[in-house]
Amino acid sequence: MTLAEVVAAALFVGVLTYALFGGADFGSGFYDLTAGGTKRGAELRALVDHSIGPVWEANHVWLIYILVTWWTAFPETFAAAMSTLILPMLLALLGIVLRGASFAFRKYAATLGQARLFGAIFAISSVITPFFLGAVAGGIASGRVPATGRGDLWTSWLNSTSVFGGIIAVGTCAFLAGTFLCADARRSGKHRLAEQLRWRTLAVGAATGIFVFAALIPIQRDAPTLASGLENQAAPLVVTSALAGIATLVLVAVRRFAAARLTALVAVAAVVTGWGVGQYPWLLVDQVTITDAAGARATLEALLVAVGLAGVIVLPALGYLYRLTQSESWSRPI
Amino acid sequence: MLDPLLLVASAADSVSPLAQMALGDDPAGLLPARQQMALSLGWHIILACFGVAFPAMIFVMHLIGIRRNDPDALLLARKWAKVSAVLFAIGAVSGTVLSFEMGLLWPGLMGTYGDVLGLPFAFEGLAFFVEAIFLGIYLYGWDRMPPRKHLLMVLPMAVTGVVGTFCVIAVNAWMNAPVGFDLVDGEVTNVDPWAVLLNPDAFWQFLHMWVAAYMVAGFTIASVYAVGLLRGRRDRAHRLGFTLAFGFASVSAVLQPLIGHLLGSRLAETQPAKLAAFELAMETESPSPLRLGGLLIDGEVRWSIDIPYLGSLIARNSFTKPVEGLSSFPVQDRPPVNITHLAFQSMVGIGTLLMVAAVVFWVARWRRHDLLEHRWFLRFAAGSGVLAVVAMEAGWIATEVGRQPWIVYGFMRTPEAAGENSGLWWLLGTTAVVYTLMTAGAVVVLRSMARRWRSGEIDLPSPYGPEAQRPHGTGAPEPEEVQR
Numbered sequence: 126m127t128l129a130e131v132v133a134a135a136l137f138v139g140v141l142t143y144a145l146f147g148g149a150d151f152g153s154g155f156y157d158l159t160a161g162g163t164k165r166g167a168e169l170r171a172l173v174d175h176s177i178g179p180v181w182e183a184n185h186v187w188l189i190y191i192l193v194t195w196w197t198a199f200p201e202t203f204a205a206a207m208s209t210l211i212l213p214m215l216l217a218l219l220g221i222v223l224r225g226a227s228f229a230f231r232k233y234a235a236t237l238g239q240a241r242l243f244g245a246i247f248a249i250s251s252v253i254t255p256f257f258l259g260a261v262a263g264g265i266a267s268g269r270v271p272a273t274g275r276g277d278l279w280t281s282w283l284n285s286t287s288v289f290g291g292i293i294a295v296g297t298c299a300f301l302a303g304t305f306l307c308a309d310a311r312r313s314g315k316h317r318l319a320e321q322l323r324w325r326t327l328a329v330g331a332a333t334g335i336f337v338f339a340a341l342i343p344i345q346r347d348a349p350t351l352a353s354g355l356e357n358q359a360a361p362l363v364v365t366s367a368l369a370g371i372a373t374l375v376l377v378a379v380r381r382f383a384a385a386r387l388t389a390l391v392a393v394a395a396v397v398t399g400w401g402v403g404q405y406p407w408l409l410v411d412q413v414t415i416t417d418a419a420g421a422r423a424t425l426e427a428l429l430v431a432v433g434l435a436g437v438i439v440l441p442a443l444g445y446l447y448r449l450t451q452s453e454s455w456s457r458p459i
Numbered sequence: 460m461l462d463p464l465l466l467v468a469s470a471a472d473s474v475s476p477l478a479q480m481a482l483g484d485d486p487a488g489l490l491p492a493r494q495q496m497a498l499s500l501g502w503h504i505i506l507a508c509f510g511v512a513f514p515a516m517i518f519v520m521h522l523i524g525i526r527r528n529d530p531d532a533l534l535l536a537r538k539w540a541k542v543s544a545v546l547f548a549i550g551a552v553s554g555t556v557l558s559f560e561m562g563l564l565w566p567g568l569m570g571t572y573g574d575v576l577g578l579p580f581a582f583e584g585l586a587f588f589v590e591a592i593f594l595g596i597y598l599y600g601w602d603r604m605p606p607r608k609h610l611l612m613v614l615p616m617a618v619t620g621v622v623g624t625f626c627v628i629a630v631n632a633w634m635n636a637p638v639g640f641d642l643v644d645g646e647v648t649n650v651d652p653w654a655v656l657l658n659p660d661a662f663w664q665f666l667h668m669w670v671a672a673y674m675v676a677g678f679t680i681a682s683v684y685a686v687g688l689l690r691g692r693r694d695r696a697h698r699l700g701f702t703l704a705f706g707f708a709s710v711s712a713v714l715q716p717l718i719g720h721l722l723g724s725r726l727a728e729t730q731p732a733k734l735a736a737f738e739l740a741m742e743t744e745s746p747s748p749l750r751l752g753g754l755l756i757d758g759e760v761r762w763s764i765d766i767p768y769l770g771s772l773i774a775r776n777s778f779t780k781p782v783e784g785l786s787s788f789p790v791q792d793r794p795p796v797n798i799t800h801l802a803f804q805s806m807v808g809i810g811t812l813l814m815v816a817a818v819v820f821w822v823a824r825w826r827r828h829d830l831l832e833h834r835w836f837l838r839f840a841a842g843s844g845v846l847a848v849v850a851m852e853a854g855w856i857a858t859e860v861g862r863q864p865w866i867v868y869g870f871m872r873t874p875e876a877a878g879e880n881s882g883l884w885w886l887l888g889t890t891a892v893v894y895t896l897m898t899a900g901a902v903v904v905l906r907s908m909a910r911r912w913r914s915g916e917i918d919l920p921s922p923y924g925p926e927a928q929r930p931h932g933t934g935a936p937e938p939e940e941v942q943r
Binding site: 163166167168170171174178179180182183185186188189190192193194196197198199200201203204205206207208211214215218219221222223224225226227228229230231232233234235236237239240241243244275420421423424427428431434435438439442443445446449450454455 | 541544545547548549551552553554555556558559561562563566567569570571572573574575577578580581582583584585587588589591592593594595596598599600603615647648650651652653878880882886889893897900901903904907908910911919921922923924925927
């Protein structure tokens with residue numbers, strides 16, 4: 126492994142973590158949106174507030190980590206991707222801004238009317254934002270971002286790989302959120318709510334699983350490099366994701382929510398890692414490899430120092446936050 | 460942007476032959492990128508000030524509450540924490556906008572210098588991470604953690620405010636005085652990212668911004684309580700809220716002129732053209748006068764009040780050393796003069812005014828005059844938040860416009876950093892709409908929070924929660940369900 130590849134791996138850890146934990150926060154918007162009228166959805170919306178409230182900002186920082194590591198370690202590809210994929214990037218950014226702001230506004234809104242307005246913005250932007258991020262991944266993975274200059278503004282993200290990537294992103298986010306919310310509802314003693322969420326999680330999980338494997342067909346034609354990677358070096362990950370996905374559905378069906386959370390994380394992690402491993406050694410598929418895209422060596426080394434510090438400082442703190450939010454005293458209403 | 464004087468100045472700049480020359484063959488993405496950056500950075504920086512300075516104020520208020528067993532202080536800390544939840548959320552998302560914009564607006568800068576300037580941002584990301592984590596713990600830890608341990612959760616946020624500010628400012632200082640690389644035949648080589656992180660200009664510029672953050676947050680919060688006091692809400696909580704915030708702001712306002720002076724005295728060496736624009740010096744005069752106000756029109760300085768010697772004294776710490784005039788720089792290397800000059804002087808003027816106000820308040824208090832009893836002082840204090848924000852924005856305009864035409868001083872001109880995307884005008888329009896709505900949303904929500912607090916509510920339950928939705932009269936929770 127070259128130094129550049131080590132840094133790329135560190136960058137990809139950020140992508141993976143954002144997809145899992147940031148993704149679960151976005152996915153909760155799906156259940157918020159489909160919770161029903163004000164009265165029927167009250168309990169679920171309160172659960173969403175309680176579940177993602179303490180963690181969403183911390184999970185959001187993974188995105189900043191990704192952007193900063195990308196432009197520092199691989200500056201030219203960052204400029205190229207931002208120029209080519211400007212539209213999905215901006216739409217994702219709009220969604221991120223609207224989601225974060227309206228989530229905070231809704232929590233402290235004074236009237237039901239305001240809360241409904243902010244809530245609708247929060248839920249809708251949560252559901253659609255992952256689509257654009259998935260479309261960005263699809264554009265890169267199908268070789269549509271040139272190493273220098275600017276690729277096509279529209280076809281770079283409106284193509285079958287991107288569209289499937291976007292749908293899979295929306296689905297995996299909602300699937301993760303479903304298993305998390307089921308477990309949170311159970312832990313805070315809301316069994317009827319957990320039942321309600323259970324059915325929807327099963328439906329979302331099954332649909333997402335079908336989409337993930339259906340996507341393999343158009344990818345053959347649209348993104349041959351990625352497809353060949355998925356059939357070869359990433360094949361074990363594809364299998365893992367299928368097995369973990371099925372296990373999750375079974376566990377949710379038999380109401381083992383705490384365990385289902387873990388298998389859901391494994392299933393989605395395998396899908397995301399499958400994409401990363403599948404397109405290795407390309408950074409921008411068919412255009413430039415990780416090693417060729419790297420910036421100055423001294424900067425890569427310095428970045429690894431920053432990543433190491435993150436491991437020592439950020440991860441324990443993040444673990445502490447997660448542990449608190451899962452503890453009995455934090456699940457209890459006050 | 461906020462200052463009517465600056466509008467006049469920018470009008471004067473735009474008709475100057477200088478600006479017309481610059482319009483020649485700029486890339487299509489340059490002007491919208493500039494406006495976009497000014498809008499999104501100018502908006503975010505206000506919230507960033509709260510992110511940097513508010514935690515320390517909450518910490519002190521919370522500490523007073525615990526140490527003195529003071530229910531007023533504890534309640535204020537609780538309210539401030541809720542306000543910070545709203546402000547930090549929109550601060551986090553508007554900061555993310557800037558991360559995207561680095562690549563979207565300035566592909567030339569990031570493609571060429573991304574690996575030179577990136578490391579400080581990586582450390583800033585770490586700081587932001589820690590801040591977001593402990594924000595979550597602190598906000599949701601009320602009544603869920605032991606009080607003393609809970610209080611300690613604020614401290615990491617105050618520390619990361621220092622680290623984060625330093626790192627971001629290190630990049631800006633590097634743009635002003637680039638180090639840590641060599642340019643050989645147009646190729647960037649010998650990159651030393653640590654030299655960028657620890658560049659010599661970073662420290663003073665950091666101190667200037669860090670203290671400014673405390674001024675903005677302190678005066679703004681104080682002005683909220685000043686309005687309450689003016690409206691006759693003269694309870695102890697209002698006085699306590701005002702005094703603590705104004706105290707933070709006062710210490711900062713008194714230190715700031717000194718820090719600003721030390722930072723400014725480096726300019727003659729590092730960025731002489733910026734200094735010339737600050738001082739509206741067209742010709743090199745020895746000794747240089749201090750030129751108050753004034754505009755450059757058709758190459759002539761008009762309507763200024765000149766105080767002899769003072770320019771040399773302030774800018775160069777000498778009675779004789781001159782401020783190098785703009786005429787000694789090639790026309791294509793000069794920044795827009797009027798906007799830089801007036802923005803700089805607005806900052807200095809307002810900063811001085813705020814310093815005087817802080818000193819007057821505390822001296823009067825020491826002499827047992829409580830200025831909170833005087834409506835004229837409360838009226839001034841009510842406006843001090845806006846003044847501090849204007850001063851900070853003016854300072855950013857002065858330093859950023861004053862660096863032009865360079866984005867990396869002496870190495871890359873701003874047009875070289877911009878892209879060819881004229882579609883960025885759409886982005887600017889959308890951003891203006893979204894930020895206006897977001898501002899309106901924040902104002903509506905924060906005002907409604909204040910209104911409900913005044914009417915005696917404490918916890919502000921959400922109107923869509925199960926509790927609020929349960930029909931009246933059946934208040935008891937259903938057996939299986941636990942009420943939140």
